[in-house]
Amino acid sequence: MVNASKQLITGLGVLLLFSVLSVSCYAMDYPEEVEIDSLANLYEPVIFDHAMHVDATEGCAECHHHTTGTPVLNAYCAKCHTGDVEMDVVACQDCHSADPVSPENLHNPKPGYSYHNDQPNLKAAYHLKCLGCHREVDGPTGCEDCHAKTEAGDKFYHSGEFAPKEDAQHGAEHE
Amino acid sequence: MSKITRRKFLAASAAGGTAIMMAPTKKAFAAGSFEGFPDGMGVLVDLTRCVGCRTCEAACNKEQKLPEPALPFDDYSVFDEIHHGNQKRRTTDKAYTIVNRYDLKDSDEPLYRKIQCNHCNEPACLTSCFVNAYTKTPEGAVIYNSHVCVGCRNCMIACPFHIPAYTYHSVLNPVIKKCIFCYDTRLKEGRPPACVESCPQQVMTFGKRKDLMVIAHERIKKNPDKYIDHVYGEKEVGGTGWFYISSAPFEEAGFDVHLPKKPIIDNVKDFLAIVPVVLTVWPALFTGFHLLATKGKSHGHGDDHSHDEQEGH
Amino acid sequence: MKKLETFGIKPHDASLKADGEKWSIMEKLLLGLTLDQYIGQAIRNKLNWFFAIIFAIGIPVIIYRFIFSLGAVTHASYDYPWGLFLGFGLFCMVPLSASGFMLGTTVEVFGRHDFEPIERLALLNGLLGYFFAVVYLLVDLGQPWRLSYPMVYSFGPAAVLFLVGWHVATYLSVQVAEVSTAFFEWIGFQRGYDFIRKGTIGLTVAGIILSTLHQGALGALFLYAPGKVHPLWYSAPFQWILFFISSIPAGLCMVICVSTIVIHTMKWRCDKRFIDNLDWITIALAKGSAMGLITYLIMKFIAIAHDNEWAYFFTGWGAWWWFEILGFVILPLVILSYGIHNKLVGLCRIGAFLTVLGILLNRLNTALITFNWQLYQEIPHYLEFVIAITIFAIYVATYRFILARLPILYKFRSQAEE
Ligand code: SF4
Numbered sequence: 003m004v005n006a007s008k009q010l011i012t013g014l015g016v017l018l019l020f021s022v023l024s025v026s027c028y029a030m031d032y033p034e035e036v037e038i039d040s041l042a043n044l045y046e047p048v049i050f051d052h053a054m055h056v057d058a059t060e061g062c063a064e065c066h067h068h069t070t071g072t073p074v075l076n077a078y079c080a081k082c083h084t085g086d087v088e089m090d091v092v093a094c095q096d097c098h099s100a101d102p103v104s105p106e107n108l109h110n111p112k113p114g115y116s117y118h119n120d121q122p123n124l125k126a127a128y129h130l131k132c133l134g135c136h137r138e139v140d141g142p143t144g145c146e147d148c149h150a151k152t153e154a155g156d157k158f159y160h161s162g163e164f165a166p167k168e169d170a171q172h173g174a175e176h177e
Numbered sequence: 178m179s180k181i182t183r184r185k186f187l188a189a190s191a192a193g194g195t196a197i198m199m200a201p202t203k204k205a206f207a208a209g210s211f212e213g214f215p216d217g218m219g220v221l222v223d224l225t226r227c228v229g230c231r232t233c234e235a236a237c238n239k240e241q242k243l244p245e246p247a248l249p250f251d252d253y254s255v256f257d258e259i260h261h262g263n264q265k266r267r268t269t270d271k272a273y274t275i276v277n278r279y280d281l282k283d284s285d286e287p288l289y290r291k292i293q294c295n296h297c298n299e300p301a302c303l304t305s306c307f308v309n310a311y312t313k314t315p316e317g318a319v320i321y322n323s324h325v326c327v328g329c330r331n332c333m334i335a336c337p338f339h340i341p342a343y344t345y346h347s348v349l350n351p352v353i354k355k356c357i358f359c360y361d362t363r364l365k366e367g368r369p370p371a372c373v374e375s376c377p378q379q380v381m382t383f384g385k386r387k388d389l390m391v392i393a394h395e396r397i398k399k400n401p402d403k404y405i406d407h408v409y410g411e412k413e414v415g416g417t418g419w420f421y422i423s424s425a426p427f428e429e430a431g432f433d434v435h436l437p438k439k440p441i442i443d444n445v446k447d448f449l450a451i452v453p454v455v456l457t458v459w460p461a462l463f464t465g466f467h468l469l470a471t472k473g474k475s476h477g478h479g480d481d482h483s484h485d486e487q488e489g490h
Numbered sequence: 491m492k493k494l495e496t497f498g499i500k501p502h503d504a505s506l507k508a509d510g511e512k513w514s515i516m517e518k519l520l521l522g523l524t525l526d527q528y529i530g531q532a533i534r535n536k537l538n539w540f541f542a543i544i545f546a547i548g549i550p551v552i553i554y555r556f557i558f559s560l561g562a563v564t565h566a567s568y569d570y571p572w573g574l575f576l577g578f579g580l581f582c583m584v585p586l587s588a589s590g591f592m593l594g595t596t597v598e599v600f601g602r603h604d605f606e607p608i609e610r611l612a613l614l615n616g617l618l619g620y621f622f623a624v625v626y627l628l629v630d631l632g633q634p635w636r637l638s639y640p641m642v643y644s645f646g647p648a649a650v651l652f653l654v655g656w657h658v659a660t661y662l663s664v665q666v667a668e669v670s671t672a673f674f675e676w677i678g679f680q681r682g683y684d685f686i687r688k689g690t691i692g693l694t695v696a697g698i699i700l701s702t703l704h705q706g707a708l709g710a711l712f713l714y715a716p717g718k719v720h721p722l723w724y725s726a727p728f729q730w731i732l733f734f735i736s737s738i739p740a741g742l743c744m745v746i747c748v749s750t751i752v753i754h755t756m757k758w759r760c761d762k763r764f765i766d767n768l769d770w771i772t773i774a775l776a777k778g779s780a781m782g783l784i785t786y787l788i789m790k791f792i793a794i795a796h797d798n799e800w801a802y803f804f805t806g807w808g809a810w811w812w813f814e815i816l817g818f819v820i821l822p823l824v825i826l827s828y829g830i831h832n833k834l835v836g837l838c839r840i841g842a843f844l845t846v847l848g849i850l851l852n853r854l855n856t857a858l859i860t861f862n863w864q865l866y867q868e869i870p871h872y873l874e875f876v877i878a879i880t881i882f883a884i885y886v887a888t889y890r891f892i893l894a895r896l897p898i899l900y901k902f903r904s905q906a907e908e
Pocket residue numbers: 013226227228229230231232233234276289291375376377378379380381
């Protein structure tokens with residue numbers, strides 16, 4: 003929900019980490035639905051239909067890399083990870099930090115270290131994965147196809163009831 | 178800090194006028210080029226990731242307290258805007274960053290590109306400014322001091338990326354407006370800029386410039402099919418703090434691919450180098466001419482001259 | 491004026507009246523006429539009416555600019571930060587005012603005192619040109635009240651504009667000093683006159699240095715914009731040389747043009763010395779211009795060869811370049827050479843006029859027309875034209891005002907007799 007603390011201004015999310023509902027995630031034992039709300043601020047939380055996506059994808063590794071104990075699909079990951087071990091951490095946020103560039107954390111991405119050195123942050127991990135696939139398979143790609151804008155979002159984007167008035171439009175165009 | 182010496186030198190040569198300045202000249206120029214502050218921050222922009230959502234534009238507007246936009250930031254009709262017959266949108270005094278869409282030759286998917294100040298290592302805006310209104314901070318930002326700006330707009334002429342804009346409509350205090358890397362509010366404290374943080378796709382990765390350069394090349398190496406093998410801004414105009422990797426040739430995304438690899442100021446160096454020479458040699462030379470020309474002649478003014486043998490000079 | 495002459499009234503041209511009394515400043519200002527006579531001749535002069543119309547329109551527009559911001563009189567373009575005020579006012583006025591240092595050099599340094607009849611005109615032309623270039627600059631600057639900042643408050647010494655600023659400022663003072671001899675004569679301040687005369691050589695050499703540098707610097711300013719100026723008008727190693735060299739014919743031809751206009755419209759003010767000498771001086775100046783022009787032409791081609799830009803010749807911009815070079819460098823060169831060879835003063839004047847136009851075209855091409863050739867071409871706002879023309883009219887009016895009074899075109903009789 004709308005986070006009141008003003009200084010935490012981000013495009014799509016707050017920095018605070020709440021837990022995603024998927025706590026236990028053993029092989030073939032997965033949540034049907036996941037509410038992704040950890041970053042919700044400008045947009046409402048996403049109710050993610052996990053079961054549907056399990057059916058629609060080739061395998062867990064499509065999203066979960068090498069952590070679910072299923073064959074690794076990405077050749078790059080496969081260099082080290084066989085994928086036959088199921089990890090304790092499976093949820094996105096367990097590896098993808100919501101704030102990889104906090105002052106303490108500035109050295110992530112870590113150069114010189116060839117692996118796990120260029121991890122996207124949590125928000126990007128979601129969006130890159132979701133949108134990457136959706137664009138290929140013609141899934142929904144508009145922002146509000148997945149999550150509705152909040153009032154804070156409308157304010158931020160100057161949309162909805164916060165849309166610019168007519169006269170402002172004329173003032174801003176000078177050509 | 179070879180750079181500082183060199184700027185100081187240029188300073189001396191442009192302003193001063195004694196032979197003493199000749200000495201440091203060669204040394205300063207030999208010191209080679211400046212690679213930016215070693216620990217300066219930068220941003221790696223991965224064009225392949227951008228989906229054109231304009232969230233970064235909205236974030237910048239909010240962070241920099243810019244005026245209300247003409248259209249909502251989720252209105253995508255702006256991508257079809259054409260100005261002056263053939264121009265896509267550019268940065269203005271009301272928008273420090275904008276996202277444009279480029280249709281590609283070999284792909285149905287367009288490419289989006291975010292435009293803002295690139296925070297050059299040796300900024301043309303800075304070196305062209307005659308009141309030194311610009312500063313390249315050790316953190317990597319190129320910031321601007323409106324209190325000394327006279328309003329000559331030379332920086333706008335000089336910036337190779339067409340970034341600085343001017344508040345022409347202000348009567349008493351017109352100033353330059355451009356992206357400042359969120360220096361005051363964020364960068365100074367080590368936090369990433371608002372636009373970087375807002376992006377859902379992490380198109381922009383914030384970090385030390387030299388670290389990010391490694392990452393950029395790694396991304397290309399790991400995905401040779403996906404990326405063009407070029408980091409735009411690694412070398413262009415002496416290197417920029419924000420640099421780009423792309424899936425399509427950069428010219429298709431509206432980049433100027435003919436920019437020199439050297440800092441813009443290098444173009445001007447030849448000229449600045451002659452300044453001390455002229456200042457020292459000319460007086461001697463022309464006084465010499467004068468003595469020669471008037472030797473043995475009376476200094477009487479303007480009488481007997483024969484009209485026939487006048488020469489040009 | 492002419493009419494008055496028929497009544498036997500002669501303008502003031504000596505420090506003492508015929509009866510040995512001194513002229514008062516007021517009388518000098520009125521050219522030795524009575525107030526009625528003065529006003530009468532001013533009203534009869536059609537040029538004054540023309541100026542009145544321009545000022546009536548233009549001065550309110552200038553005031554409008556300062557009340558309603560630059561954005562109100564320009565297109566407020568981000569891509570064309572420099573419009574007509576600088577494109578014309580700075581980049582054209584300055585080379586056309588290079589005459590001061592060149593004639594100064596000829597007379598004072600090379601001891602060619604035979605050029606003296608025109609020296610003061612050339613110096614004045616330089617002074618006014620620079621002064622009005624600064625006026626244009628003041629109109630264009632966003633915060634003109636900060637003009638002195640680069641001098642006293644905040645230094646950007648690696649900037650070419652810094653050099654231009656300093657040098658134009660110093661050179662203006664040098665020129666004021668040089669022209670002040672005429673002024674001291676006019677007000678009858680002999681000591682000041684003597685003092686400055688003693689420093690003439692120093693002033694002249696300072697003038698040469700400053701001119702070489704800032705004429706070149708104006709060209710070097712565009713070195714900050716590689717890729718924005720069309721390659722045919724841009725050359726990193728040669729830009730400053732081209733600007734400097736072309737300022738030589740520019741300045742000389744401007745003097746030819748001004749002296750031509752003066753001899754036709756203000757003959758009453760010219761003394762015999764000026765009138766008798768003008769023809770050969772014109773030809774001598776034309777010679778200098780022709781030499782400058784040919785050097786300039788050669789350098790132009792060297793620059794193109796150096797950057798290997800021949801391919802651009804076959805584009806539309808190439809045609810435009812040829813128009814400039816053929817019509818305004820080669821053509822005047824031919825005309826000047828023919829005129830010099832056959833001692834045809836009239837032809838030399840036509841050639842000079844074309845050369846001046848050519849410099850205008852070249853500077854406008856560099857600063858405005860081919861600028862952003864890869865983006866789009868912008869036509870300045872019409873009010874920019876109005877303001878540019880108004881300031882130019884003020885320039886002409888000031889020029890005329892001074893010529894009519896100070897001993898520029900004539901020598902004070904008292905001294906001529908000394
Ligand atoms: S926020 Fe990110 S994805 Fe959206 S337009 Fe900006 S750079 Fe592109």
